[in-house]
Amino acid sequence: MSSKRHRTKRSERWVIYERSYLMTLGLAFVALTAFIWNKQGESFSEWPTWSYFLFFSFPVLGLGLISMGWLASRAKIEKWFDAASRHEASVVIMVVAFPVFLLMSLLERHEG
Numbered sequence: 001m002s003s004k005r006h007r008t009k010r011s012e013r014w015v016i017y018e019r020s021y022l023m024t025l026g027l028a029f030v031a032l033t034a035f036i037w038n039k040q041g042e043s044f045s046e047w048p049t050w051s052y053f054l055f056f057s058f059p060v061l062g063l064g065l066i067s068m069g070w071l072a073s074r075a076k077i078e079k080w081f082d083a084a085s086r087h088e089a090s091v092v093i094m095v096v097a098f099p100v101f102l103l104m105s106l107l108e109r110h111e112g
Contacts, residue, residue, distance in 0.1 A: 017101045018081035018107060019069045024097035025084055026065030033058040 036055065037044070047055075068080055084090065 013105065015074055015077055016104050017097070018077050020096040020100035020104050022065050022069035022077065022084065023061075023092060024100050025093050026062040026067075026069065028093060029058045029062030033062070047078065065101055 018087075033055065036058075065080075065084075068076070072080070085094070
């Protein structure tokens with residue numbers, strides 16, 4: 001019986017990590033938008049029309065990932081994490097997401 005509890009806790013912690021990954025990825029999209037805006041601020045009006053749609057889709061996607069990581073159900077979190085972590089470059093986000101995971105784990109302990 002104790003092994004079932006241990007396995008359940010491990011999977012709950014993994015879901016917390018998946019949530020932190022999605023939130024960190026969303027924050028990366030928002031930060032990318034801020035970085036581009038800072039670098040291209042004066043020449044922003046010279047961009048072609050299609051680039052406005054691409055540029056403003058980054059913060060929308062970022063905020064969507066942050067809200068998904070914060071509010072979504074466990075099943076949706078697992079699906080989105082699997083879809084978002086398939087590329088090799090996702091290792092960078094996984095490393096950056098670890099401090100967010102630690103913070104979320106501490107908050108989870110204080111609530112429960």
